[in-house]
Each structure stands twice: as C-alpha cells, then as structure tokens.
Amino acid sequence: MKIPALLAMLATTLVLANPAQATPDADAAQKLAKDSGCMKCHGIDKSKKGPSFQKTSAKYKGKTAEGEGKLRDLITKTTKVKLDDGSEEEHGAVKSKDDAQIKNLVSWILAQ
Known part of the structure; x- marks a missing residue:
C-alpha cells in the first residue's frame, strides 16, 4: 500500500472515531446536570448564581480540546x-x- 493511500485511510478512521463529532444526548446531559445539582446555580439560557450554560459555552466553544x-x-x-x-x-x-x-x-454545554 502506498503512503498517500495509507494516510487517507488513517485520516478517515480518525474522523469516524472522533466522538466529539456526535450530537450530544440532551436528555441524558440535562438529567446528569440536574442530578448533580448544576441546575441550582446554572440555567440553560439565564444566569442564576452562576453563569448560564450559554455563557459558559461562549467562553469555551471554539477552543477545541483546550476548551473542552x-x-x-x-x-x-x-x-x-x-x-x-x-x-x-x-x-x-x-x-x-x-x-x-x-x-x-x-x-x-458547548452546544448551547
């Protein structure tokens, strides 16, 4: 197998294996957030005692792995x-x- 073909195959494998590309399960995430007490201080679109998840998303979104x-x-x-x-x-x-x-x-959170 030639190197360009091998690299193309490897790149495809990495893209398909990247779970960050998947759409988050909103119901499961909100349940975990609620069960963990996050919703007491954070709203989805409104700040409470802490920033809203939308504000948190704006702070970390686009910073790829570092923000995550x-x-x-x-x-x-x-x-x-x-x-x-x-x-x-x-x-x-x-x-x-x-x-x-x-x-x-x-x-x-990053999807908000």
Missing part, C-alpha cells in the same frame, strides 16, 4: 470559583465517573 479540557476539569473537580457578585464558593463536581456521560455533558 478546561470545561471538563471545571465540572469534574471540586474547585473554588468566583461568582458575579465577587464572592467565592466551592464548585461541586458532577456526580458521575462515567467518561461517556461526562463527555456528553461537556458536548451538550
């Missing part, structure tokens, strides 16, 4: 966050260790 990684860290690790009013509080972690569920939630 930062958002993933934010939702999976317990960290201190600064709120709009200047106060700080501990940001809870999503209540799942399932990689597929977490990827779906990240994709759904």
